[in-house]
Amino acid sequence: MDVLDTLADTLRQTLMEAGKLQKVHVDHRATWQKFQGHKIGFVDGGVANVTSLGSAPLAIRVGSYVVTPGGRSQQRERFAFDVQLVDELYDSAGTGVYEEGFDDVMKLRDAARYCCEAAGALAMLQSEKPSMCILHGPLVIPVSPYALEDFPSFTSSTAQKLLPGGGKRREGRAAQFVSVYREQLRMLEQATATVCGVVERPTSATPGILTMALLEQLKADGYLDGTSMRTMFQKLREYRITDPILLECVLDEAEYIAPVALDKQGPDNKIPTSWAMDIKGFPRPLTTYVKPHAETMPIRVEAFRTGPFDFSELLQLIVHMSRLLPRYSFPVGLDIVDKHAKVPEWMSRQMNVMLTAQLMRRAMDSGNPAVIRMARRIVSANTRDWLFRPDFRRS
Amino acid sequence: MESLSTWDSIGTIVGDASTSEFSFILKSFRSRVGDLVAVPMEIPNEDYTDRSNIIAWGRITSIDRYNPFFPYEAAQELANESISLVDTVLSNSRDQLQARVLVLGFTWAEETGRLDLFPLTYPIPPAADVRYPPAEAIRELLAGGLEGQTQLPIGTLIARSDVPVAISAERVVARHMAILAMTGGGKAVAARRILRELIDQGYPLVIFDPHGDYIGLWEKRDLFPDTQVRLFYPHLVMAEENRAIVETLIAKMTEGLTEPQFEFMHAVMAQEAPEAGESVIGYIRRLLGHVERQIGSQSANSGPHRRPTMLATRRALNLVVAQLAKMESSNKRLRQLHPSLKFEQLPDPHEQPEEIVAPSQVSILYLGGYDHLTQSTIVSLLMEALFAHRAELSDRIAPFLSVVEEAHNFIPSGREGTDDTPSLATLRKVVTEGRKFGVGLMLVTQRPSRVDETILAQCNSFLVLRLVNPKDQAFVRSVMENLSESDARMLPGFGPGQGLISGQAVRFPLLVRIKFDKDLLSSRTQDEDFIRQAAQWKPDGKANVRKRVAAAADKLTRFKRGKRRKPN
Ligand SMILES: Nc1ncnc2c1ncn2[C@@H]1O[C@H](COP(=O)(O)OP(=O)(O)OP(=O)(O)O)[C@@H](O)[C@H]1O
Ligand SMILES: [Mg+2]
Numbered sequence: 001m002d003v004l005d006t007l008a009d010t011l012r013q014t015l016m017e018a019g020k021l022q023k024v025h026v027d028h029r030a031t032w033q034k035f036q037g038h039k040i041g042f043v044d045g046g047v048a049n050v051t052s053l054g055s056a057p058l059a060i061r062v063g064s065y066v067v068t069p070g071g072r073s074q075q076r077e078r079f080a081f082d083v084q085l086v087d088e089l090y091d092s093a094g095t096g097v098y099e100e101g102f103d104d105v106m107k108l109r110d111a112a113r114y115c116c117e118a119a120g121a122l123a124m125l126q127s128e129k130p131s132m133c134i135l136h137g138p139l140v141i142p143v144s145p146y147a148l149e150d151f152p153s154f155t156s157s158t159a160q161k162l163l164p165g166g167g168k169r170r171e172g173r174a175a176q177f178v179s180v181y182r183e184q185l186r187m188l189e190q191a192t193a194t195v196c197g198v199v200e201r202p203t204s205a206t207p208g209i210l211t212m213a214l215l216e217q218l219k220a221d222g223y224l225d226g227t228s229m230r231t232m233f234q235k236l237r238e239y240r241i242t243d244p245i246l247l248e249c250v251l252d253e254a255e256y257i258a259p260v261a262l263d264k265q266g267p268d269n270k271i272p273t274s275w276a277m278d279i280k281g282f283p284r285p286l287t288t289y290v291k292p293h294a295e296t297m298p299i300r301v302e303a304f305r306t307g308p309f310d311f312s313e314l315l316q317l318i319v320h321m322s323r324l325l326p327r328y329s330f331p332v333g334l335d336i337v338d339k340h341a342k343v344p345e346w347m348s349r350q351m352n353v354m355l356t357a358q359l360m361r362r363a364m365d366s367g368n369p370a371v372i373r374m375a376r377r378i379v380s381a382n383t384r385d386w387l388f389r390p391d392f393r394r395s
Numbered sequence: 396m397e398s399l400s401t402w403d404s405i406g407t408i409v410g411d412a413s414t415s416e417f418s419f420i421l422k423s424f425r426s427r428v429g430d431l432v433a434v435p436m437e438i439p440n441e442d443y444t445d446r447s448n449i450i451a452w453g454r455i456t457s458i459d460r461y462n463p464f465f466p467y468e469a470a471q472e473l474a475n476e477s478i479s480l481v482d483t484v485l486s487n488s489r490d491q492l493q494a495r496v497l498v499l500g501f502t503w504a505e506e507t508g509r510l511d512l513f514p515l516t517y518p519i520p521p522a523a524d525v526r527y528p529p530a531e532a533i534r535e536l537l538a539g540g541l542e543g544q545t546q547l548p549i550g551t552l553i554a555r556s557d558v559p560v561a562i563s564a565e566r567v568v569a570r571h572m573a574i575l576a577m578t579g580g581g582k583a584v585a586a587r588r589i590l591r592e593l594i595d596q597g598y599p600l601v602i603f604d605p606h607g608d609y610i611g612l613w614e615k616r617d618l619f620p621d622t623q624v625r626l627f628y629p630h631l632v633m634a635e636e637n638r639a640i641v642e643t644l645i646a647k648m649t650e651g652l653t654e655p656q657f658e659f660m661h662a663v664m665a666q667e668a669p670e671a672g673e674s675v676i677g678y679i680r681r682l683l684g685h686v687e688r689q690i691g692s693q694s695a696n697s698g699p700h701r702r703p704t705m706l707a708t709r710r711a712l713n714l715v716v717a718q719l720a721k722m723e724s725s726n727k728r729l730r731q732l733h734p735s736l737k738f739e740q741l742p743d744p745h746e747q748p749e750e751i752v753a754p755s756q757v758s759i760l761y762l763g764g765y766d767h768l769t770q771s772t773i774v775s776l777l778m779e780a781l782f783a784h785r786a787e788l789s790d791r792i793a794p795f796l797s798v799v800e801e802a803h804n805f806i807p808s809g810r811e812g813t814d815d816t817p818s819l820a821t822l823r824k825v826v827t828e829g830r831k832f833g834v835g836l837m838l839v840t841q842r843p844s845r846v847d848e849t850i851l852a853q854c855n856s857f858l859v860l861r862l863v864n865p866k867d868q869a870f871v872r873s874v875m876e877n878l879s880e881s882d883a884r885m886l887p888g889f890g891p892g893q894g895l896i897s898g899q900a901v902r903f904p905l906l907v908r909i910k911f912d913k914d915l916l917s918s919r920t921q922d923e924d925f926i927r928q929a930a931q932w933k934p935d936g937k938a939n940v941r942k943r944v945a946a947a948a949d950k951l952t953r954f955k956r957g958k959r960r961k962p963n
Contacts, residue, residue, distance in 0.1 A: 028472075028478045029476070029478060032478060032482040032483055033482075036482065040484055042484075065486065067484045067485075067486065069482050069483055069484055070481065070482050072481065074488075076481065076488070077487075077488045077489075079486075079488075320483075321483075321484055324466075324468075324469045324472050324473070324483060325466055325469060326468050326472055327468050328466075328468070332466065332469060332485060333484040336484075336485070336486050339463060340464070
């Protein structure tokens, strides 16, 4: 672990000298005083299989929770949710999505989930007009994996729904995931509220994109030379040191990295040429890692620039919300909306056994290897994974 | 039951559901602990070719309220930082009520009228709708369990005063019943309620009443014009078959008799046969005469018994007579406190049992003034005689129910170290064989854990009211096989007259509120009014004399023999 220690120490020192290590002053009273009367919204999606469906056992449930700290009235809290069936989202031109056509069910599900969550955030911004809207998960995902020729488009009515107040009728390419999601992000970016996403237990490549961006910047600012940077990249790769692992060692309690605008769409050579123009234009969220508590792993925060609160105030709120969930150290509002969006507790325990048995049988009947693979994963999943957070390894 | 669809939906089943238990999320303010609920569902029919619609019935045994969105960890942080939940982003509006339900059985959905209840053999479906049955449906369900039996209305369901609860007279009178509750729980009120219904049936009753709790039945006898209520005071009568019991009584009252002394007494008893109708005191006096004669006629140490042995035995018997006489007179004094009450001497149960047990007669035997041992002897003597009449099948007396208040004194558990209490053996016999001969017991006690376990366990019906003592609760659980844990947890929370009835007298365990027959209360002050008595208390006329004598006596103690008085 000498390598990790050395890397972390060096990075910490350099960040401090560059003024890129910031700290939230921990003070619950002052913090909650500051946010008193501000509506804060949380959005999360859950994926569940629904028995009554055929061989496409997936539904997406997007929940929202809006709360006003210090509120004393009945209106202090509002819960809502919306359920979508995956195979009704896509335009399968008469054939079931899962029977023929595109056979990577996971991709269909994940793409649908991202769009539904973004739509949930947009709907909330419109109806509740909160000061802040926090999503459970990344704010922007890499879209290349879904930019495929045969990836089905959403039906035009779905596209309409996914873009509340989104204007003209969409069809074909305009109704495909990349187009719809990009438009959603554009709308979120322009919102007057502070919009952000929080990722717990983030995973990343080695070296992680944030680390890479940081080192590049420090180099540009003259804090290190190109050779040192390349050596560091090499060691990070060699020892499989990801963003969270490195930053876990760099950060102290309540500290965070000065945010970096990150291009999450990856290197150009991975982007399908037919979509290159669209993907290049995706927004770059300000990204950071913060460690709300001394004993817990850092969490990743992604935000758009706009909104009534500046970045330090956002981080102040996130740290204090996370400290209300000290062991898990993750904004408690997201924990609440996560439970709310989840299929009820009872479905994930005993019912789970029955449902999954049924699901497995149906998957076998379908003969579709992707469905069977997915069903296997569900059957072996533990309670928390049961909901299938999309994994963020690609981000 | 066509109207099933109109029954209110009050929640949705969650979690594991089985054939015996389930939980459901209850809509706010729609039901309470103790309520009966229904779940319409399907079960496969016998040959598995089709399905049938049924209604599964259950009783709510507990309701938990919790906030599913409140992480425990947050509580610590809020407390440490002394911040209030509402100032943060935490949620407090989503309380959930989760009710636990014990499954009672099922009825066919199409059936109407008195409903047959069957054990559920196919699990309740998860996520099913839980319904709140109208009172009429519950009445039909409860009535179905008592078909062909005489119903004794005792009260209503705790949670629903519109649903009356009745118990089976047949099961109560022949198969024994226990009423258990801490003091003030409402045992006497409940017992009187049941007895009143049995009185209406003309069923013969014998009540052992140590505290006069049942004297109200005599005072209010006008309420029962067709029934004769008689108030007795004890009169211990000897009979050949009683010799052993009396011997036990004497032995126990004179604890400390040596073996030779006991042998001597035994020999004397063997020689003095009891005469018919002779009182126990009279008999012991006769024994004394015998001892006296033997002491006079026998020169020192010549006979089989040594003289000191005989003298000691005489002393012991004298003591027994004195004690019995004292208790008799204290019982008498207690009776005289209420001159309006007309007490009769208890007739000889061997010779005149029909005076004590007869249709449309209530016999109350007032035991006040006697110590536990003697009370127990009295009960034993009387029950032995009455039971013998029934067991001989001579039809000398009708079947009857006897009520034993303070049962822990009459059938104490072996742990109490009083296992040779005379009534223990008698009542054990009654509880095991009484069913054959039509002798029933109603056992009433505030200390169930001090009662003989095997006897209590033979009661086929239980009414358990408020019980706080953990030992008693644990004991009741061990004796009542079908008492669920959640039911047991309710026991300390019951108010007066609220309780759980279970066993053969009902179709399934029910939470009841016993009807309080205020008109049966005695006119005499119920609660001992010591505050008023103390305020009005004045020293008696001889108090001054007593004081003067005491002062003199005190002076006397200072004189010491053989020493000259010194001035001090
Ligand atoms: N069913 C009832 N409804 C309303 N009040 C009741 C009921 N039962 C009892 N009570 C109240 O509780 C009081 C005590 O009742 P009761 O004499 O039956 O208690 P108990 O269990 O026999 O007590 P103890 O062990 O002291 O004899 C009654 O006087 C009455 O006020
Ligand atoms: Mg009593």
